[in-house]
Amino acid sequence: MTTFDTDGFLSDEISSWEADFENRYSSKLELSVAVNRLAHKMVYTIDIGSEDLSDLLLSTLLARQLSTFQGFVLLSRRGMIFQAEMLVRALAESMFLVGAICKKPDFAKQWVLGDEVSRKKALVRLNEDRRRRGEAPDETAVALIAELEKRIRDEGIIKPSTEQIAKLAGLESYYDTLYGFFSMAVHSSSRSLDKALQKDSDGKLTHVEYGPEIDGFDMHLDYAISMTLYVLHEIAAHFEKDVSEIEVLQKRNAELSGEAQQSVQSDRCEDAAPD
Template identity: 20%
Template sequence: MDKFNDIGFLSPELATWADQLRADFAFEFGIVERIDRLAMRVLFDLPAEEMTEAHMFANLCFGRALQAFQSAILLAQKGALVDSRTLVRSCTETVIALAACRVDDSMPAQIKEDADQHRSKLANALLAADRSKEILSADRVASLAAVVKEVAAEYGARGPRKINWAEKANAGGVSDLYDMAYRTMSGDGAHCTVWSLSRYHSPGNADEKSGFVFRPDRSDIEDTLFTACAAILHALATVIEWFDLSPNHAEMELCVEGWKQMRGSGANVD
């Protein structure tokens, strides 16, 4: 069997490490699994026929958020915490979009506008690159120019606008999640920062010299699981209320209570 020092986080050797982690944090992982089971049940309770554009958008967002949540848990179990936290941020961003759509059914159009802003900006950058004529084929240049023209024709002089996620979180009533998860996991997860890089440095102790380390990390597994659960619970609260999935209310309340006990929190996700 290839060991961690041979192939890193791809090593099956980590299965033993993961088993020990789950045993040491059995309560937390038990709550995670309970929330996940509820989320999977709700996923298949979502309306699938005669949907408005906003309803379809909600389904897409819930599916993406749930997959990001599950992926974050998988990575956390392997000790890849910085990458797990990156996925928690991804989950949170999608939950914010979901919550915003519930109060503003133009959210799908705003997501498209944000994408058009990205397409146009990227196309202009590629066309303006010093070596664009050497790197890009004539067909590719024409395609990029067509994107710029198409976006300009649709949005006029003002151009397409990017989404402000802080504003969307506030509008959707999830500003607490924006600060707790999105911003926190941006600085200590998704981006190259002092905090994310510090995970690869050991300050040293009686048994270990200070210096670079590359190994499974369990330093803040509780916070990572707690925040991941907070994100998907916000998604659950949104769709259960939005689509009147009342048979899930009792289990949702039990999941929230379990989540609070993960860190003795009194936070509100209703």
């Protein structure tokens, strides 16, 4: 049997941590299973025979949201909190897109066309790298860059930012709060790295913490579940599917979130109470 000391998060020993995680967050994990199954049900029942761009994008975004949600649950169960936070951010990005497409049907085409801007930038960077290595620029790429520049200019193509997409979806509060918070894990910010530094009672640094986490997942589970349910609800409504099962799960998630907040407040009161 491999141990965490030799194989880290890939060790057999991690299964004992998973058991602790399951006991700690049993209600949220049960809800996650229900959300996952409902999402699978929708993935296989949506009819995308239409060539409507919004239908195609929403169908693929649903599949992306579902697989990302599953990845989040798997990483969380192993106590990989920073990696799980990266996927919460990815769930938010998909949610913003779904919200924007459902609320502004014309946005689907704008978003797809915006990829031409990214395509041009990628080609420019590739040629710049060739120059740095002393190589001549790729002439095919040069011609394509000129073609893309003309199309972008003539058609007024712009690539909307994540913030702009969130605003179109009416989800700017999510962008201003959780998206920025979870972006710290993605970009290896100094604040997120600082969490790994452990100190003794005198405030002196002792070691870098490396291992499974079990605390602090209440908020992560809450947001991951709520954002996935939002995506399910918006897409179900778009395809004129029944949303009652989704709303039942949304209500349950709200109840569990309230219970978690009460528990945290109770713990804080106990900590503050005099001996």
